[in-house]
Amino acid sequence: MSKIIVVTSGKGGVGKTTTSANFSSGLALRGQKTVVIDFDVGLRNLDLIMGCERRVVYDIIDVINGEATLHQALIKDKNCEHLYILAASQTRDKDALNLEGVERILNELRESFDYIICDSPAGIESGAFMAMYFADHALVVTNPEVSSVRDSDRILGIMAAKSKRAVEGRAPIEEHLLITRYNPKRAEAEEMLKVEDIEDMLRIPLIGVIPESESVLFASNSGIPAIHQKSDVAEAYKDVVSRFIGEAVPMRFVSGKVGFLKRLFGDR
Amino acid sequence: MTTMTLAEPAFKIKIANLPLWVIHVHNNNMAQIKRQLASRLSQTPDFFSHTPVVLGLSAVANSQTKFDFTALTTLMWEHGMRLIGVQGGSTEHQAAATQAGLSLFPDAPLRNSPVFPDPTPAQPLPPLVIDKPVRAGQKIYAENTDLVVLAIVNAGAELIADGDIHVYAPLRGRAMAGAQGNQSARIFVQSLEAELLSIAGCFQMFEEGIPQDVRNHPVQVYLDEARLVIQSY
Ligand SMILES: Nc1ncnc2c1ncn2[C@@H]1O[C@H](COP(=O)(O)OP(=O)(O)OP(=O)(O)O)[C@@H](O)[C@H]1O
Ligand SMILES: [Mg+2]
Numbered sequence: 241m242s243k244i245i246v247v248t249s250g251k252g253g254v255g256k257t258t259t260s261a262n263f264s265s266g267l268a269l270r271g272q273k274t275v276v277i278d279f280d281v282g283l284r285n286l287d288l289i290m291g292c293e294r295r296v297v298y299d300i301i302d303v304i305n306g307e308a309t310l311h312q313a314l315i316k317d318k319n320c321e322h323l324y325i326l327a328a329s330q331t332r333d334k335d336a337l338n339l340e341g342v343e344r345i346l347n348e349l350r351e352s353f354d355y356i357i358c359d360s361p362a363g364i365e366s367g368a369f370m371a372m373y374f375a376d377h378a379l380v381v382t383n384p385e386v387s388s389v390r391d392s393d394r395i396l397g398i399m400a401a402k403s404k405r406a407v408e409g410r411a412p413i414e415e416h417l418l419i420t421r422y423n424p425k426r427a428e429a430e431e432m433l434k435v436e437d438i439e440d441m442l443r444i445p446l447i448g449v450i451p452e453s454e455s456v457l458f459a460s461n462s463g464i465p466a467i468h469q470k471s472d473v474a475e476a477y478k479d480v481v482s483r484f485i486g487e488a489v490p491m492r493f494v495s496g497k498v499g500f501l502k503r504l505f506g507d508r
Numbered sequence: 509m510t511t512m513t514l515a516e517p518a519f520k521i522k523i524a525n526l527p528l529w530v531i532h533v534h535n536n537n538m539a540q541i542k543r544q545l546a547s548r549l550s551q552t553p554d555f556f557s558h559t560p561v562v563l564g565l566s567a568v569a570n571s572q573t574k575f576d577f578t579a580l581t582t583l584m585w586e587h588g589m590r591l592i593g594v595q596g597g598s599t600e601h602q603a604a605a606t607q608a609g610l611s612l613f614p615d616a617p618l619r620n621s622p623v624f625p626d627p628t629p630a631q632p633l634p635p636l637v638i639d640k641p642v643r644a645g646q647k648i649y650a651e652n653t654d655l656v657v658l659a660i661v662n663a664g665a666e667l668i669a670d671g672d673i674h675v676y677a678p679l680r681g682r683a684m685a686g687a688q689g690n691q692s693a694r695i696f697v698q699s700l701e702a703e704l705l706s707i708a709g710c711f712q713m714f715e716e717g718i719p720q721d722v723r724n725h726p727v728q729v730y731l732d733e734a735r736l737v738i739q740s741y
Binding site: 390391393394396397398400401441442443 | 640641642643644645646659660662663664665
């Protein structure tokens with residue numbers, strides 16, 4: 241049975257698209273048939289991070305409007321065998337999305353994919369609602385700052401009340417806390433929230449901590465998600481994928497202590 | 509253009525249920541009312557600012573005593589209260605109030621009033637029990653009953669109950685018990701970290717943080733003569 245996973249946050253710019261790109265790549269690298277959908281209509285940039293912007297011919301709105309088939313709109317990822325991308329439109333206005341159209345697309349994708357990743361836009365308006373409505377799981381992307389935690393709390397409340405699962409009284413969306421842009425040293429110096437503080441405020445299971453790192457910026461500029469390179473961020477996203485598919489992996493990158501090998505050979 | 513078109517009405521009449529303060533008086537001793545009002549309001553001098561209030565006369569409806577409504581209006585004005593009418597009272601009271609330019613509000617029906625006998629003894633309603641976190645932007649209302657929350661109540665969340673409120677986890681949002689005016693309602697909290705506490709409309713906000721002696725403590729909150737008491741235990 242395929243799973244629909246929304247990557248959401250409420251607050252903007254916290255790392256949803258970065259997470260969608262790396263998480264979907266990570267699942268595909270583990271042999272899972274995966275598709276990642278950009279719901280950020282008007283501001284598409286998943287295709288940039290995945291390095292496929294020049295190959296976007298049709299997008300999700302074209303499929304909803306019946307102007308293209310899913311088959312025509314899906315773009316095969318250049319780095320992973322099992323990964324496909326459904327881009328958002330840059331030119332349409334965001335009201336072009338509608339629940340019936342999204343449901344039709346998801347149902348069709350369920351037939352051929354194991355995992356369907358929905359990259360949500362920021363905010364709590366219709367775009368974010370469409371992205372989470374049909375979800376089975378949610379990766380709640382949170383930065384170690386109060387405003388981000390508060391917005392994550394808000395989106396968790398909305399999912400608990402308004403998702404399809406909630407409306408139909410089925411088992412709720414499975415929630416996973418993903419802390420990104422974490423800097424253990426700054427957290428220890430109390431310049432940022434600590435992992436425990438965020439867990440205490442949100443009270444949902446932690447699936448991973450992604451360190452703050454320049455490698456993310458290099459990766460998005462080169463159009464190859466960080467998970468394909470050698471870095472802490474790549475390791476951290478691989479851990480998240482392992483935990484998601486049920487493997488027990490110890491939490492890394494949460495403390496500021498530098499390991500022995502790292503001290504010998506330096507960062508990166 | 510100076511002509512007015514009939515198609516555009518200049519006003520619209522709507523009914524509104526506005527919150528209103530009622531000051532229930534127990535006697536007509538002006539000196540005593542004056543003194544007690546001044547002392548009660550001295551701690552929160554800005555609490556009433558041009559706030560409409562109604563004088564509740566139910567408790568003195570059967571007495572022959574007379575009220576000087578004009579003097580009362582002036583006295584209450586000094587405390588920021590705008591006396592707009594009276595509720596209940598005898599026909600003489602109501603006549604005097606009308607004379608003084610005040611409006612008349614019907615007496616609220618009393619729960620155990622013999623005029624409206626309750627055929628069956630009232631069954632207490634079961635409490636509303638919430639076992640999931642109450643998150644920013646969520647509001648929970650326990651109508652005519654108590655509210656019991658077994659999970660965290662986060663900043664930006666709101667609990668409202670006509671009865672008591674129990675939170676067996678940290679309370680970081682707002683809690684309002686006795687929302688319909690029940691002054692004996694209480695709030696019980698396992699760890700007090702709230703943004704606002706209120707009982708029967710008497711509230712306290714914590715913009716400057718919660719006092720050290722009750723912060724993160726288990727507490728109960730109740731009203732003592734319109735004063736909110738936060739007691740840790
Ligand atoms: N772990 C990280 N370390 C450093 N920078 C990061 C990290 N994750 C994301 N960023 C940077 O943060 C910015 C926002 O990331 P991203 O676009 O993934 O966020 P988003 O939540 O999708 O934003 P939006 O709400 O606008 O869709 C980008 O510049 C990205 O490079
Ligand atoms: Mg994004």
